[in-house]
Amino acid sequence: MSSTTATAAPPALMTLAPDNWKLAILVGLAVSVIAAITFPASVSFWIVGAMAALVAAAFVVNAFRRKYYGGLLVAPAIAVLFVMNIFPLLWSLGLSFFAYQSNNQSIRFVGLNNYIKALTNDLAAEANWNALVNTAMFVVFTVAAQMVVGFLLALLFAKQFPLRKYLLILVLTPMMLSVVASGVFFTYYYDPTFGILSYIMGNITGEQFILMDNKLGAVAGIVFADAWMWSPFVMLLVLAGLVSVPKYLYEAAAIDRVSGWRQFWTITFPYIRGLLMLALLFRTIEAFKLADLVILLTKGGNDTMTISYHLIRIANEQNKTSEGAAISYLMLFMVIVLTNLYLYLANRRSHGA
């Protein structure tokens, strides 16, 4: 883009040249399709791979000859992402249009049936819907809890004070724990016989205390554990915003006798809004995937089944691969809509400001 000194005109479509990527795509597509039809998967896999490499090489040579440095710089990342992420994603997207169970090697094209089943089948749809409602609940509660706790923690650390560095690392530690270990230990904390929570509550009230025997308690237990683990993430982002506010603005506000509340909204908040949005975005994406804590703490009992755990059951335990793929693409669609909404709001606000 920046270098407009293109050294060579692009080759004509039918010229055999190493930088003719258009031709490479055509040849690659044609050969791949033929190979996929005529050869068994184990052979065609290699042919398709070789074709992909051919197209990639043509792109690189083309970019190099014409000094499209942007393309050259982005190419390795795109290659890795394509092979490790996008290709499997497309694969499972493809599978979602077939009737396919991974432990039963027959495969049959069924179009949108899996999606229709996920949305309308009286048994499947109800389970999906239920898991979805629970997931929405967890997204709202865990993300809200993380934002609030993370924010308050960040406020604590916003000012410079002695030993701040050492206290900060203590608060950051929960997010470094592996989910398995912290989840398993939370089952211990919540255990009615051995756990600390019931021990303390029992000593205070004199009654036996069981946290997880009802939906409210189970949800609270999961939300607490999740918020405890991931609030530090939000804190870190918010804190970064807070420390970036120039000190003289607060001094000016002190001189101008601006109230604390107004100070927050007019000075602090504009500085952390972008980071808050980023935290919100990443935590929402993660909250949609909430499964491991649920598996460890309740196994989905007390009506805490989430869509992601539901998916693990369908795709892993029951091997209903294509059904799982369909559900996960429905879920992906929702996440994309939601994150775009965030991004739209974030951009609108920052342009308005």
Next chain:
Amino acid sequence: MSTIEIRKVTKRFGDFTAVRDADLSVAAGEVVCLLGPSGCGKTTTLRMIAGLERATSGDVVIAGRNMNELPPEKRDIAMVFQFYALYPALSVGQNIAMPLHYEKLSKAEVDARVIKVAKIMHLTEVLDRMPSHISEGEKQRLAVARAIVRDPNCFLFDEPLSRLDVELRHSMRGQIKEVLTGLSKATVIVTHDQLEALTMANRIAIMRDGLIEQVGTPHDVFAKPANVFVASFIGTPQMNLVDADLKSFDGKNASVSLAGNDLVIAADPAVSRLKPSKVTVGIRPRAFTAANEKAADTIAAQAELIEPMGAETLIHARTAAGGDIRVVVPRDKRVKIGEALHLRPDPKQTHFFGEDGKAVRA
């Protein structure tokens, strides 16, 4: 009454003493400039007055009240920051209105005052813009507008003009002075620019290394510098400070050996306090007249470098002892490089400084 007084104020950061035993009082309606090179402690002094820093010891008294224990918001002051400290998320108008929220005025009243101030500071056109979308001069005016929109105990300015270009700076100096004159508040302006200080201040406090070296009217600090530092700091081109041996003083004329010349020159009677010893003689570049030939009261030197400055010409001249003397002569006085000069200092503008660097004056 809008006054400021600081008594024996000291500020230490760890081992470093930023301000030592500073005393200063500013009367109502008076503008005092804190002037000094960077790192001299002038901004720290200002921030202690504002309450942004706590004095390690000493008292800060504003409007007759001891303010040591009070945070900035309780001191009722207005301040203009070096980087303006404009609230980036608020429009120009909202910025001006910020200090008014404390007073819980009606919206109409707030608007009226904002518009009034905006008119004074020529900001009416840009009231709805964001600070990032206005010019540097407008930003500066906005910072002042925010300070004068209310009626505080005093005004504090921290290097208010340092970010403006020369031309803007010139016109803003006038504007600020005009505005301040109408307000009759005690005002402290921190600056490193002596022209700014000389033009805007009623009095100037010159600081160095945490100490206030001299406080006085612009005339005083120029005409009667208290010590070598002040003498060298005030005035452009810089005063000539020449090491000399005081040989004798007869109560009227001093006989000195200076830059390879033996010189007899009328001096302040107080010079009698000095024993024959090393002294420093200070002569402003404009205090020389060129004599045609060598005399008892002239210094011989050779023109080495000639810098035309428009109305005047600056000559760097080399004395016999190898020292450098700056001389300003009128434009019409033609001097050639290499020309021998006989410079006669004006005794009234010749200052004697003792070995301790202090001016010797009656």
Next chain:
Amino acid sequence: MTVMTKMKGFATAAGFAATLMVGGASIASAEDVVLTMAVPDWPPTRIMKKFFDEQYKPASGNKVTLDVDFIPWPDFYTRVNASLTSGEKKYNFIVSDSQWLGAFVEGGYFRKINDLLEADPAFMETFKSIHPNPLNAYSTYPHKSENYYGFPQFPDVLVNFARKDIICHDEEQKNFQAKYNKKLPCTGEELDAMTWDDFKNVGEFFQRKKGDMLAGAPAEDDFYGIAYQAGKGYDFSSMQINGFIWQMGGNTWDETQIPNGQAEGVVNSPEAVAALEKYLSLIQYMPPVAKTGTMDIFKSDELFREGKVAMNINWIGLGEASLDPNSSKVSDKLVFGQMPGTMGADGKMIRWSNIGGQPFVLTTWTTDAQIKEAVEFVKWWLSSEIQHQFAAGGGQSAVKSVYEDPKYVTYRPWNRAWAPQLDWQKDVWHVPQFFELLTQQQDQFDLAITGKQDAKTTLDNVAKFQQNLLTEAGLIQ
């Protein structure tokens, strides 16, 4: 360089890589045989590997290596399932839960071994020396057919773990007698004779608050009489509930009756409902964690080892930890009995229980050379000598000559209850739909256990789901 020459280049590179791959797979020559095995990581499999390394001398003279991938238990299924269904073809041997047989046989992953048995009479003889109940459970698909797939790795049954110091205490004995007009069981034989009603009495009798007298001293913590599995995870309630249902005259969906066996009307028969009600009625006497739906086999074991309950029904496979003083506060106070039964109308005890344990199976991509060595290995594994050593080291054996040997009961305190229990073990479905059946049933049982719906609704829901699913799959007509 033209496109064509470049393509050639790519093709060569790809071919080269492919050669490497193929070469990599066929490195094992006739003399060097590697058997790769996926097993859960726990003592019974560790000991198998140890015996192999220390003692196994292949008759063929080949150098045989057993390459064992020890996978932590909680992730075992996920890992094995992904490996099999992705076509990774990594393992020759896999330890499998008996119920997974259908799913993986239908997928073409588990190798049928009838031909191997027929080709090798010695192998057949060894194979037939296994007790028919475990053999059916671990090896047959369809269930109880003549199609064989697996060999017992660690056979397992539910037994009654009890604390002598509590139940044999004079004071408690006296009070129990006074209250129920029945002797509080104390010895192994007395435990064997228990019915679920007796079990319930124990539960009711030993519910003590912290500070109440317990076996002559004030209890340090709340104490409970009984525990058994009542968890939502995996099969951690079905395995117990099935026993209740079978004992009380109900049935689960019977896959040997395909295609005529129904789910509706069978699964939710009045007998089955009564059995589930009985199961549920005992939960109130158990430690409070049962109310949360997370009292799985590990939690009840933990509670027992920490001395919080008097009796616990659990798998033998979890027994070693109870005997180890490092992990058990009750290691020197133990007595074991058979799982309680139900008194029939004729005064005879009715006993059924769901079998546990795991077989290991051969996979279909195992080469002939590997199969030859694999058969030798299995014969060696099931030989009397190794099975004895295995039992002495903490394993269990389903080989008749081994468990009938008088030495057998001396290996572990629960072995007294082992042989008789083998006679009344049954297994649930082996059909490919196993996991769907199980998860739905576990979800429903969990709702009942945590008090959200009654037994009738629960079994009606289960029956309806099974009827639908199995009809759709063509297993019910």
Next chain:
Amino acid sequence: MSSSASFMERLGFRKASGVGEAGWGRTLFVAVIAFIYFIPVLFIIFTAIKPQNLALSVPPTLSPTSFFGLIPDQYVFSPTLENFGSVFSRSMTTGGAPEDTGFDRYFFNSIFISSVSVGLALIIGTLAAFGFSRYPLKGNDTYLFIILTTRMLPAIVVIIPIILMFRTVGLSGSYIGIILLYTAFNLAFTIWMMKSFFDELSLDVEDAARIDGSSEVKVFFKICLPQVVAGLAATFVFGLILTWNEFLFALLLSGADTRTVPVAMNQAVSSGGRGTDWTLLAAIETLFLIPVFLVTFFLQNHLLRGVTFGTVKR
């Protein structure tokens, strides 16, 4: 009055010396809250040094010392380091001799795989971010969003194709495979993060360097990269924390030799034919926490500065 420091002040409890700074009073307040927040972690660490038979004691034992009688004896346990030894060597069969558990290997694997893959993601991702920032393509934002999308899908959905792909290419169980996968896994975040850093840099300096005849390569390495060091550090820490604890891919794609700690850790969750071995699990987790804790601690300053620099004026 003002000039004489009070007793409390001399102790350090002075009032803030300016806006934006706080004294020891704040330290005390934050210390209490940080400690409360840290308790669940502290409990895990204490469990790691508990004798095995006290892991589930009621009442729970809370501290290895009574703090001069401050904590009643019933809550105190005597610390032991035995559990750390069992992480690396313990009896794996009933009554058998202690044997090597392979955890030294697992720790090496975790450190090796995480650091290489996060480092690789940093290299590739930074290049790409620079590309996206300086040579924007048509529909740049769309590409960036698609890249982000790769993080939105639950891993279980893409795992089957990846296993098959790895098997076909011969990567299953190899270091290269899992490292490449983690690299991809970290790329989205790295690109997003680093792009916002590059967007912030002043283009004037780069143009000046170009006018002075610096090549594009030199501009990147000599001008741009030094300015985003804080961002690189922050991205590295975030990537490391996520990769360090990744479980599902590690479970399904690592072989016995390339297994990482989070997978092996589950040995202790249902170990040796019983439920959770609490002290062993705690010991593994405590050891496992140390490297990532240290890295975070030493890069902490960059962490804050890095995040700020990159995203604030997006």
